[in-house]
Amino acid sequence: MTDTNTAEPVVLTEVRDGIAVVTLNRPQARNAIDYAVAVAVAAAMDEFDARADVRVIVLTGAGPTFCAGMDLKAFLQGEVPALPGRGLAGLTEAPPGKPLIAAVEGHVLAGGFEIALACDLIVAADTASFGLPEVKRGLVAAGGGLLRLPKRIPYQVALETALTGNPLDAHRAYALGLVNRLADPGKALATALELAQEIAANGPLAVQVTKQVLSRSAAWSPQQMWEQQSALTTPVFVSADAREGAAAFAEKRAPHWTGR
Template identity: 60%
Template sequence: MSVVLTDFSDGVAIFTLNRPEAKNAVNLEVSQALAAAVDEFEARSDMTIGILTGSGGTFCAGMDLKAFARGERPSIPGRGFGGITERPPTKPLIAAVEGWALAGGCELALSTDLIVASRGAKFGLPEVKRGLVAAAGGLLRLPRILPYQLAMEIAITGEPFTAERAYQYGLVNRIAEPGEALVIARELATRVAANGPLAVRATKQIVSMAANYTDPDSFIAQRQFIDPVFSSSDAKEGALAFAEKRAPVWTGV
């Protein structure tokens, strides 16, 4: 079965990350499949808006650390993690979040335009706990949405935050009851799909440009800090410790 399921109907595209046994962790195969699905979405004139969600009650646990420990990087040049974080689609995209949206999963949600989250959903950027850096735009986008001190606390503690707290600060658009995030996201998407598709697409581009969400220079600038971390011994140790279910032993190199 495909690692990304797609459904195209009534102007709404639904992309479902489909690795429930791995909490929908993203490997290179997922990134490639999601990028291909988004390309089809972009090319279809009958599609106005998309929804990104996950199967099995989890949105996405982030990068597949076991694949990373083997040397795999789930990023596509020019498009980023999951195939969308550095170059989101030009059409609007809603994240329908159940369960965890962690690390790269949180960054996937942040790269969308609207977020619907179930009441029990949690977000987080725990990369620092694994000796890594949130390299897929989370550190660029989060402080543009949340107050600086709150964004910094989330980023450097690696601790999760609830959907209700995210809603309180404007990061989440709608709160749904558990299991209903996709239903509410569909309702929201249907309202958008009723509008002129060219107008919706242009409006999304103008708003996102004004907010500077997809500024490629920002991704280039952060690499001078990120690259030495990802090539460090600590990064390998963090991934191995996760895979081996033990506490990491940091060396600072």
């Protein structure tokens, strides 16, 4: 889908050696999210989640800013940058099953921060800043920010961040465990691709199920957790990839994964 003001696609996609890169492409609007972006992001995530040749997805933004959040001009015209069942940017309520890495530069604010929080991992330029300034505009961070942030950093820090609307700089976000890796300015995408390559080198079935167990287990009771984990992991142990991994180790060679 394209931006009617520039005729440029609002989201760019490419695949590099098993890694899909999805780029928010409205740099003139600091990659603010409107309905067209939401539709395009949802379509990209669906495509890459279904493609056997894609193992990891990286989400980034064009230009010096990852995403400034909801397009307030579009909001004032009655537009909602969310999709039913998919959430803000077509992503926050329904992230892909495959690992999703946010590669962020500059300001990661409001809905932009909520999009980053919907990702599994965050790689940030050390000059980036994160914030939920919705309260400063009489709004609420209802795109997942209030739900996810207290699970990613200490509750009191999350509360202060959300109630004041003040930003966290990248170094503090890294120290709190919110950011996985810091990069030099302009190198967030390159660093995220390095991380993605480390993940993509592993067995795709094992990676996908590992993410499922980690993301779902918080909702499992002590009585459920072993049964639920077994239901997800047992097929991995009897897969062709599991046999290939063992054979490759024994033969001292790189494994050749088939995803089966």
